Amino acid sequence: MSTSWGAVHRWAKPLPLPSFRPSSRFLPTIQSPSDAVSYSKWALKSVADADPVVVAADGNYGSKQVISVTPRLYDYLLANVREPQILRELREETATMRGSQMQVSPDQAQLLAMLVQILGAERCIEVGVYTGYSSLAIALVLPEGGHLVACERDARSLEVAKRYYDCAGVSHKVDVKHGLAADTLKSMIHDGESCSYDFAFVDAEKRMYSDYFELLLQLVRVGGIIVIDNVLWHGKVADPLVNDPKTVSIRDFNKKLMDDERVCISMVPVGDGMTICRKR
Numbered sequence: 001m002s003t004s005w006g007a008v009h010r011w012a013k014p015l016p017l018p019s020f021r022p023s024s025r026f027l028p029t030i031q032s033p034s035d036a037v038s039y040s041k042w043a044l045k046s047v048a049d050a051d052p053v054v055v056a057a058d059g060n061y062g063s064k065q066v067i068s069v070t071p072r073l074y075d076y077l078l079a080n081v082r083e084p085q086i087l088r089e090l091r092e093e094t095a096t097m098r099g100s101q102m103q104v105s106p107d108q109a110q111l112l113a114m115l116v117q118i119l120g121a122e123r124c125i126e127v128g129v130y131t132g133y134s135s136l137a138i139a140l141v142l143p144e145g146g147h148l149v150a151c152e153r154d155a156r157s158l159e160v161a162k163r164y165y166d167c168a169g170v171s172h173k174v175d176v177k178h179g180l181a182a183d184t185l186k187s188m189i190h191d192g193e194s195c196s197y198d199f200a201f202v203d204a205e206k207r208m209y210s211d212y213f214e215l216l217l218q219l220v221r222v223g224g225i226i227v228i229d230n231v232l233w234h235g236k237v238a239d240p241l242v243n244d245p246k247t248v249s250i251r252d253f254n255k256k257l258m259d260d261e262r263v264c265i266s267m268v269p270v271g272d273g274m275t276i277c278r279k280r
């Protein structure tokens with residue numbers, strides 16, 4: 001069986017494109033004609049408010065125009081994601097569950113899958129599976145003999161993930177490790193698996209990022225990739241007035257990565273921010 005997204009699973013319908021409308025998630029429901037008028041004022045206003053271009057006034061950015069993602073633009077972006085049907089079904093089921101906001105977005109999952117494909121990765125690790133959206137996106141593009149170690153401490157969400165691995169026909173590629181991720185990674189190192197993985201994705205306990213990174217750096221080969229999620233942490237990392245333990249921890253981790261000569265890095269503003277690290 002072929003393992004490309006398109007070959008194994010028919011594409012889901014594109015996510016709905018909101019023509020000339022800001023995202024419905026941000027709109028009041030129109031109940032009456034007067035509501036419609038105020039809606040149309042709102043929509044007109046939103047044309048200006050939703051201007052996605054930020055122009056640096058002070059030349060700090062070399063007068064570059066930098067896109068800021070508005071709800072309207074994000075809806076457009078999502079409408080251009082090719083999300084396999086099985087991932088769409090998992091996303092819709094997860095949306096009814098507690099913690100669904102933890103799931104990576106479809107555009108993030110697509111990027112992860114593309115990185116795995118560009119790398120020709122066969123051996124991958126995920127730290128933080130939840131109901132399996134990102135791990136399934138990875139497993140779908142792994143070759144038949146590919147292997148994904150999926151680390152998760154929560155048994156209930158793992159049950160959902162395993163059901164979808166089965167449904168997608170990729171269970172044979174996924175080695176589910178129920179327990180604390182750091183313990184799993186340590187035992188993999190202990191078992192002599194250092195430098196044998198191509199790709200890792202980190203999306204679990206934020207205050208453990210530095211520990212996960214050090215362990216994964218041992219497990220991933222030279223030229224392999226480690227992707228870290230939530231590095232922008234809802235924008236809080238850039239706000240010096242926010243100093244709660246998780247924000248400080250991610251900010252410190254980002255600083256540490258900046259200074260880490262063992263990896264090349266690229267911080268990408270997709271989802272809640274992901275940093276792609278390539279082991280030197």
Ligand SMILES: C[S@@+](CC[C@H](N)C(=O)[O-])C[C@H]1O[C@@H](n2cnc3c(N)ncnc32)[C@H](O)[C@@H]1O
Nearest residue numbers: 102103104128130133134152153180181204205
């Ligand atoms: C952000 S969610 C993962 C979302 C997942 N990548 C997705 O796209 O659906 C984080 C997950 O990490 C798990 N987690 C947190 N700390 C953990 C730990 N120390 N060991 C293993 N799993 C952990 C949580 O139970 C949770 O399911």
